[in-house]
Amino acid sequence: MKMVTMMKNIKLKVARAEHDLSQEELAKRVGVSRQTIGLIELGKYNPTLSLCKSICKALSRTLDELFWDED
Amino acid sequence: MKMVTMMKNIKLKVARAEHDLSQEELAKRVGVSRQTIGLIELGKYNPTLSLCKSICKALSRTLDELFWDED
């Protein structure tokens, strides 16, 4: 059982706001459920790399810009 | 059923070589099995974000450096 204490992903929330997308709209573009996007923003879990990349492309950002926390 | 055609991760293989680590040694540092590392290098699956980050830290690289392919 792995206790994963993750941080909220504010950068994702901001980037989504900049594109004026709801969680549901982003989810549709990326091909996942709304809940998945919501939980990632809340830091309540651990997406796969391919999903991270899809989100990055939908929001024209890179992995470092949305998912890398400086040390 | 999702057909995932992924590319081999050469950048990871190179970074690991630069640190003179075997797949097994890297796996141990990162806390996963050797197979997991091997399959990621072979592009045969889709690691989680937290694993990608662990690998990055073990090899002192960022997500973009190891896992982002320039469009």
Place this chain on the structure above:
DNA sequence: GCTTTTTGCAATATATAAATTGCAAAAATA
């Protein structure tokens, strides 16, 4: 204030990441 949209939450179901073991081939080193 009322209505609509957006977000959080919870429970259950399904798909797939990752573990484990064992073996064979390849690569490295003596």
Place this chain on the structure above:
DNA sequence: TATTTTTGCAATTTATATATTGCAAAAAGC
């Protein structure tokens, strides 16, 4: 070339990412 180390592969099991539905609370718009 013989020995050791490293890597690939396959089958089975376990943990967890993601889907789905439904509901309630908050936020945004009227």
